[in-house]
Amino acid sequence: MDNSLRSTRLDGFFCELKRRKVYRVAAGYAVVSWLLIQVAATVFPPLEIPAWALRLLVVTILTGFPIALVLAWAFDVGAGGIQVTGPAAPADDCPPALKGKGRNLYVLAAVGTVVALGVGLIIWPRTVGRKPDKSIAVLPFDNLSNDPENAFFTDGLHDDVLTSLANVGDLKVISRTSVLPYRGKGHNMRDIGRALGVSAILEGSVRRSGNRIRLVVQLIDARTDQHLWAEDYDRDLTDVFAIQSALAQEIAGQLKAKLSADEKARLETKPTQSHDAYMLYVRARSLANGSDTEERKKAIPLLEQAIQLDPNFGLAYAQLSRLQSWIYFSIDPTPARLESARSAAEQAMRLQPDLAESHLAVGFFHYYGERDYDSALKEFNIARDGLPNDADVIRAIGAIQRRQGKWEKSTKSYRSAVSRSPKDPVLIRNLALNYIAARDYENAAKTFDKAVRLAPQDFEIKSLRAWVDVYWKGDFARFDKLLAESPEGPDTSPVAALARFNVQFFQRKFDDALASLARTPFENMRGETSAPLPKPFLAAQVHRAKGDAEQARRAYEQALPAAEQALAASPTDAARHALVGLIYAGLGRNQEAVASGRRAAEILPESKDAFNGPILIISLSRIFTMIGAHEEAISLLQKSLGTPGGITFHELRLDPTWDPLRNDPVFQQVLAREAAKKR
Structure with a gap:
């Protein structure tokens, strides 16, 4: 008798839910909520809306669910507007579908909606911010030697490790430009991981004494700050290339990155047999990587000296050709400069035709020297096969694509390069220039704003940002402020x-x-x-x-x-x-x-x-x-x-x-x- 009464009352309750349209509201709420989350998950990342905004949306949806049900129970919307729902109907009027199994299906649907949204709230924060498992940033190594000259060696070793890792196609490697701001101690690894979009960070120190070198490195999980692996390399200076190769292969293994036979062979290739030539190359590369034109020009005699010490130093020829091509393109478009670039590129290809940097040098000669963009793109694509993670190679491909009028492909390439070098204001500026060309001034402004934040003292970037307002709105206010300052x-x-x-x-x-x-x-x-x-x-x-x-x-x-x-x-x-x-x-x-x-x-x-x-x-x-x-x-x-x-x-x-x-x-x-x- 008691069970029959309870069943009747329960049937009456579910009938009342039906009459008051609570089920309809719950189903509609679930559908709209799902659509909102799907749209937000698709739209928020391209607009660079923070991940917490998506979590806030889910929390808001969950909070609103019981409120919507209460309002559906209490009020009804009809021809007369919003009205308080009238008294309950007799239980006998309940449709059969809401009794027994039919009723249970409605209950399961309502509960399932809430559970699904709850799981989304729990799971989403873990998945939205998750970084690729095979991504790494190599922070600048600390120079522990007393001799300041060893700073060049330490920086050179850091650059070479980055280049070695860029050979591994299964890795995402952040560029040198974007890790340089993190030189020195005191940085939070989780913050760096979030800023650079990586799951692992390598830090290390170098001590050079006489003909001995000691490199101490440790690999850190950027998500948890836990140490994954550490190693102490204590070798003779002549083994520096072996250290670089061993380190790159060990990192690839720790991150479960696949290493092809060709990649392994490239990692184990020595660029030169002369340590002195290598040191000259390291100093020259450091100068060539700078932004000051006169300083960059000083790299030329150093590279020429390195080549004199080792006439088979293909990497030095490649660097020399790239530098000569850039000078020709930027400030000195003379036949003599162009011939120097051509000769060095040809020597690099003759000595090491399988070297990615050789193809990069030939590509820049075609690009800067001859404006032969088809040939340049062909060489850059070959170079990317050897350096699939190098942001400079991807940047070069994007530069060629826009000169060919392939604007969408170019923008995609620049975005890919930025993902590997997110702290490079010059690279980000180039992406913004694509948006200007496309007359997409809103994205141009946002992108230049990023570059300005990274390089607040760079007048050229700030002036380009100001020009966006002129092109977009005819507004000189930002320019007036910039010039007044x-x-x-x-x-x-x-x-x-x-x-x-x-x-x-x-x-x-x-x-x-x-x-x-x-x-x-x-x-x-x-x-x-x-x-x-x-x-x-x-x-x-x-x-x-x-x-x-x-x-x-x-x-x-x-x-x-x-x-x-x-x-x-x-x-x-x-x-x-x-x-x-x-x-x-x-x-x-x-x-x-x-x-x-x-x-x-x-x-x-x-x-x-x-x-x-x-x-x-x-x-x-x-x-x-x-x-x-x-x-x-x-x-x-x-x-x-x-x-x-x-x-x-x-x-x-x-x-x-x-x-x-x-x-x-x-x-x-x-x-x-x-x-x-x-x-």
């Missing part, structure tokens, strides 16, 4: 001087722009291309914008000899042809101006270089504008507006260069159409 007096770098000038020119503060030029000690500045910009050329632009034709002509005449001399030294440099064309246009030498501008665009068309090609089209547009060929200028500008890396709406709106076009009806239509897109 700069020290009084002349700018300390040509980058800062040119940035100040450009902003003042865009803001039509012409007298301020001329005053800034007068203060700067730099006779030449460098903009977006390889052509040095003479100070008189910049002054001529201001005088022309002010309407002072005579002053502008004199300034153009002053700028011409230096520009023609630079072009004569490098007659295949497209940017130098463009600069000479602009000066000719300022002097009224219209036919020569157009010929030079067209020659620049022919040497480096957008179809050959999607990164720099659009800049040369803008230069040709400027030439046409200056000589009064408005139809040709506007036609090119319309094309540029739709090209990745082309001119932006706010540049057209603000730059005084385009003032001669402003009364042209077609130009006005172009601006109006672009303005409508911004609304």
Whole structure:
């Protein structure tokens, strides 16, 4: 009798749950909750929303579940709005489906919803933040020797260990640039692991005494701070390469990384038989890795000395070629420099054709020296087979892809490189430049903000971040703040001087722009291309914008000899042809101006270089504008507006260069159409 009464009451309770739509609310809540979690799990990581936000969402959903059930019991929503639910119905009216097994199914469904969300709350924090099991950061080794000279040796050993690990395709290895900030003691391993996205950290110390070397290392689990493995290598100095090989193989084993026969063979190959040549190479590599151009150039004689000591030192030839190619591309595009790069690359390939660095050197020669991007990409892909974890190799591939116009692939490559070098502001800046080219200013701003946080003293990165606001919104507030914070007096770098000038020119503060030029000690500045910009050329632009034709002509005449001399030294440099064309246009030498501008665009068309090609089209547009060929200028500008890396709406709106076009009806239509897109 008692059991029958309890069953009747229980049936009545579940009938009431049905009548009050509690089951429906529970099911709907579960479905919506699941969808919210799935969407958040997909969207949050690309937007770099912290993992705790996802956990907070799950907690909120769990907390809201019983509240939703209580509200469903107490209230009903009908034609009259929200109303208090009326008295219970008799138990006999209960549908059969809610009695016996049918009722149990509803109970199980409701309980299952709560349990699933609860398990998600417990499990998710463990899985969201989980790092790849085969990822490692090698912190800079501590130099325990008294002789400061041994610091080069210690850093060189650290670099070589990183390179050895980069050979192992089954590992994710963080780059040198991103681990350097953690030099010295006092860092929390868990914090480092989270910052670099790794599961393991290697730290060590080096003591060199006479011809003996002692390397003490320990491998640490970055998630738990537990020591996984330690070793003490006490060897003769001549065994340094054997130490590197043994260490890399041991780490791969500890992290359960697969090591192929080819990878093992590469690890066991000695780069040179001469210890003295190796030490020269180590010093040169340290200089070449720096950011100061003059310091980097000092690496060249050291590499040449290393090659004299060991003419079979393929790695030294490869490093020498890369450095010569970079100097050619950046500051000295002369035939002699290019020949030096070519010769060293050929020697590296002749001596060690299977060396990844040899292919990297040949790739950079094709890239920087010949702008042969297909050949460069082929070599970089071969290099990646040998150095699958090297961020510089992946960066090089991304650089080629964007010059080929493969912007999405390029951005993917840069993201991959950043994952291996998350603390490299220059690499992150390059990723941001891709976003600018794609006119994705929101992501460009976020990415530059990361770079600024990593390099708060780097004026160039901060100025590029400020330009994003100009391209995006026509907003100079960030630039005004940046320039106001700069020290009084002349700018300390040509980058800062040119940035100040450009902003003042865009803001039509012409007298301020001329005053800034007068203060700067730099006779030449460098903009977006390889052509040095003479100070008189910049002054001529201001005088022309002010309407002072005579002053502008004199300034153009002053700028011409230096520009023609630079072009004569490098007659295949497209940017130098463009600069000479602009000066000719300022002097009224219209036919020569157009010929030079067209020659620049022919040497480096957008179809050959999607990164720099659009800049040369803008230069040709400027030439046409200056000589009064408005139809040709506007036609090119319309094309540029739709090209990745082309001119932006706010540049057209603000730059005084385009003032001669402003009364042209077609130009006005172009601006109006672009303005409508911004609304």
